[in-house]
Amino acid sequence: MSLRSLLSIDFKKYVPGFIINILPKLKKNLGGFLILFLTLTVTLFWVEKYPLFSDKKTPSSLTPESDKKTPSFLESGLDMVGKARDMEGENMQIFAADTKSGHGKIFVFKYDDGSNATAFSAENPSYTSPDFRIVEGQSHDWLVVTTIKNWGTGVLNHIDTWYVVSYWSGNSVVLSYLSDSNLYDGGGTLIYKLTTDASIGADDKSIEIKFIFDDCETQNKCTKTTKVAYYVWDSEKGFFVLDEKKSEISSWEISNLM
Numbered sequence: 733m734s735l736r737s738l739l740s741i742d743f744k745k746y747v748p749g750f751i752i753n754i755l756p757k758l759k760k761n762l763g764g765f766l767i768l769f770l771t772l773t774v775t776l777f778w779v780e781k782y783p784l785f786s787d788k789k790t791p792s793s794l795t796p797e798s799d800k801k802t803p804s805f806l807e808s809g810l811d812m813v814g815k816a817r818d819m820e821g822e823n824m825q826i827f828a829a830d831t832k833s834g835h836g837k838i839f840v841f842k843y844d845d846g847s848n849a850t851a852f853s854a855e856n857p858s859y860t861s862p863d864f865r866i867v868e869g870q871s872h873d874w875l876v877v878t879t880i881k882n883w884g885t886g887v888l889n890h891i892d893t894w895y896v897v898s899y900w901s902g903n904s905v906v907l908s909y910l911s912d913s914n915l916y917d918g919g920g921t922l923i924y925k926l927t928t929d930a931s932i933g934a935d936d937k938s939i940e941i942k943f944i945f946d947d948c949e950t951q952n953k954c955t956k957t958t959k960v961a962y963y964v965w966d967s968e969k970g971f972f973v974l975d976e977k978k979s980e981i982s983s984w985e986i987s988n989l990m
Contacts, residue, residue: 810827810828810829810840811827811829812827813826813827813864814826816874817871817872818841818849819896819897820872821871822899823844824841824842824843824844824849825842825844826840826841827839827840827841827842828840828864831861835857835858835859835860835861836853836855836862837853837855837861837862837877838851839851839852839853839854839864839875839903841897841903843899849897849898849899850897850898850899850903852895852903854893856879856880857880858880858883862877862878864878865878867894867930868934869936870935870936872896872936874894874896874906875894875895875897875903876893876894876895876930877893877895878890878891878892878893879891879893886915886918887914887915887916888913889912890910890911890913891908891909891911892908892909892930893905893908894907894939894972905971906965906970907939907972909928909941909961909986911927912927912928913926913989914926921948922946922948923947924945924947925945925946925948925954926944927944927946928941928942928944929942930942936965937965938964938972939963939972940960940962941961941963942958942959942961943981944956945957945958959979959980959981959985961979961980961986962974962975962978974986
C-alpha cells in the first residue's frame with residue numbers, strides 16, 4: 733500500500749467515537765501535560781540523587797559528638813564501648829552511658845557512616861548499672877546485657893538478656909535466662925551458687941549455655957553439677973528456643989531456677 737493510499741483512509745471509521753471526541757481536548761491541554769510530566773521527572777531525579785530521608789539516617793538527640801550537649805538524664809556523654817554487626821551483617825559502633833539514677837545504661841548503635849541504627853536502655857532495680865558484653869556470631873553479633881533479677885537478705889540473682897540489632901526491626905530480645913545466683917544462710921555462708929558459661933559455642937543458629945551448680949554443706953564443701961542447655965534459632969518466632977532433646981536440662985528446670 734502506498735503512502736498516498738494510507739493518507740486517504742478515513743481513520744474515523746475505525747477509531748471509537750469517545751477517542752475522537754477527546755482528541756481536541758488532549759490537543760488543547762497537551763502543553764499542560766508536558767509541563768506536568770517534566771516536573772515529575774525532575775522531582776524524581778532530585779529525590780533519587782538527594783534523598784530527603786535516608787534509609788539509615790534517623791535523627792536522635794543521643795549523639796556521641798563532643799559538640800552535642802549531654803541529655804539531662806545521662807550522667808555523662810556517650811562513649812564508644814565496642815563494635816558489632818547488625819542482623820544484616822553491617823558494621824556498627826556501640827556507644828553507652830550511665831543514667832543519673834546510677835543503675836541504668838543507655839545504648840546507642842551507629843553505623844560506620846555516622847547514621848543512627850537504634851537505641852535502647854537497660855535498668856537495674858538497684859545497685860550499679862548493668863554489665864554487658866558483645867558475643868560474636870558467624871554473620872552478625874549479639875549484645876548481652878546482665879541485669880539484677882532480684883535481691884534481698886542472702887540472695888542476689890542476675891539475668892543475661894541477648895539482643896540482636898537491626899535497623900529495620902530495632903533491638904530484639906532473642907534469649908534470656910538466669911545467669912548467676914547466690915544464696916547465703918543467716919551467718920553469711922554460701923550454701924548455693926549458680927554460674928553460667930556461654931563460651932562453649934555460639935553461631936547464628938545455635939547457642940550452648942553451660943549451667944554450673946554448687947550445693948554447699950559448708951563454705952569449703954560443695955557438690956558441683958554441670959548441665960548444658962542447647963538453644964536453636966526459631967526463624968518463625970524470631971528468637972532462640974530450647975532443644976529439649978539435645979539439652980541436659982529441661983525448660984521447666986530453667987524456668988524454676990532461683
